[in-house]
Amino acid sequence: MAEEAGGADDHAVLGSGIVGLATARLLQRRGKNVTIYTKELPPRLTSNYAAALWTPTATLCDPTKITPEFKQVFEQAARISFRYWNDFIGHHPTYGVHYVEGLQLRDLANPTPPRVVPPDFYGNVIEDLHPQPIELMPDQHPFEGYGARLTLAMRFEAHTFLFRTLNDFYEAGGKIVIKDFKRPEDIDALKEKAVIACIGLGAKEVFKDEHLNPIRGQLNILAPQADLRYSVGLSGASAAPRWDGIAVGNSALYGIWDTEPDMKLAKEMIDNAAETFSKLQKFV
Numbered sequence: 711m712a713e714e715a716g717g718a719d720d721h722a723v724l725g726s727g728i729v730g731l732a733t734a735r736l737l738q739r740r741g742k743n744v745t746i747y748t749k750e751l752p753p754r755l756t757s758n759y760a761a762a763l764w765t766p767t768a769t770l771c772d773p774t775k776i777t778p779e780f781k782q783v784f785e786q787a788a789r790i791s792f793r794y795w796n797d798f799i800g801h802h803p804t805y806g807v808h809y810v811e812g813l814q815l816r817d818l819a820n821p822t823p824p825r826v827v828p829p830d831f832y833g834n835v836i837e838d839l840h841p842q843p844i845e846l847m848p849d850q851h852p853f854e855g856y857g858a859r860l861t862l863a864m865r866f867e868a869h870t871f872l873f874r875t876l877n878d879f880y881e882a883g884g885k886i887v888i889k890d891f892k893r894p895e896d897i898d899a900l901k902e903k904a905v906i907a908c909i910g911l912g913a914k915e916v917f918k919d920e921h922l923n924p925i926r927g928q929l930n931i932l933a934p935q936a937d938l939r940y941s942v943g944l945s946g947a948s949a950a951p952r953w954d955g956i957a958v959g960n961s962a963l964y965g966i967w968d969t970e971p972d973m974k975l976a977k978e979m980i981d982n983a984a985e986t987f988s989k990l991q992k993f994v
């Protein structure tokens with residue numbers, strides 16, 4: 711990207727979420743001077759509230775838009791991304807990038823269809839990058855009447871990672887300018903000739919991008935519990951340990967722009983998790 715910008719030294723990155731900060735740091739590592747222009751800084755961003763699992767194939771785009779060219783670029787990007795983030799695991803806990811184990815249970819009497827996109831959606835092009843789940847045999851777990859599988863996934867402590875990366879950006883000479891872009895002309899007026907827009911949901915308003923389709927997600931964060939080191943999922947209820955608390959439930963509503971927390975939904979998700987997990991207590 712930096713070379714395509716005619717070798718310009720001064721780059722503008724719009725947005726300071728995970729995409730903007732990662733882009734800015736990549737440019738700095740190539741010796742570029744980078745200014746981030748952003749409406750808001752962490753921790754008030756979508757990126758701070760993600761479940762933050764490295765799941766590039768989870769819900770990326772409309773299946774009808776997937777072309778052979780898309781698959782090629784997607785694979786290349788995913789492989790660069792995987793390699794890039796893996797280097798941070800070596801610095802754990804500084805950056806908060808680590809692998810988390812999970813136990814996925816399914817009620818054999820009441821099967822629910824899995825929400826994840828089937829692996830062949832993207833042509834399995836990065837299947838080798840994911841640790842494969844291990845299906846447990848009935849005699850390998852105590853949960854009678856349930857199917858059980860063990861998972862391993864790369865995930866980010868979002869607050870820690872964004873805070874640390876912002877520090878790295880400053881330390882490498884990066885500058886931040888608080889600015890709210892309203893239209894493409896505001897971007898044209900920047901002094902930098904190379905501009906990379908990473909404004910997430912903000913692209914709809916600025917670029918009138920009608921193709922952008924949001925997925926509204928909501929997590930509920932309960933008090934941290936130091937001895938909980940693995941995530942558990944069962945029939946739509948989930949609990950995952952984070953440094954800032956236990957994330958309970960995770961919703962995904964397509965096409966909804968509202969980013970305000972829905973307290974009724976929060977209560978439903980927590981009640982559902984409490985009921986679901988209490989069923990497991992008899993096995994402990």
Ligand SMILES: Cc1cc2nc3c(=O)[nH]c(=O)nc-3n(C[C@H](O)[C@H](O)[C@H](O)COP(=O)(O)OP(=O)(O)OC[C@H]3O[C@@H](n4cnc5c(N)ncnc54)[C@H](O)[C@@H]3O)c2cc1C
Binds near residue numbers: 759892911
């Ligand atoms: C509950 C939940 C769970 C999730 N779980 C996962 C997961 O497990 N794995 C995963 O990969 N993803 C997950 N996501 C999605 C993930 O959080 C987002 O895809 C990601 O954070 C988007 O990052 P971003 O940098 O593009 O956008 P953002 O974090 O939204 O940052 C956008 C930046 O642009 C700035 N900006 C916006 N508009 C303007 C403007 N007009 N002018 C100037 N600046 C502007 C903002 O201030 C901000 O700095 C989840 C999301 C949620 C809500």
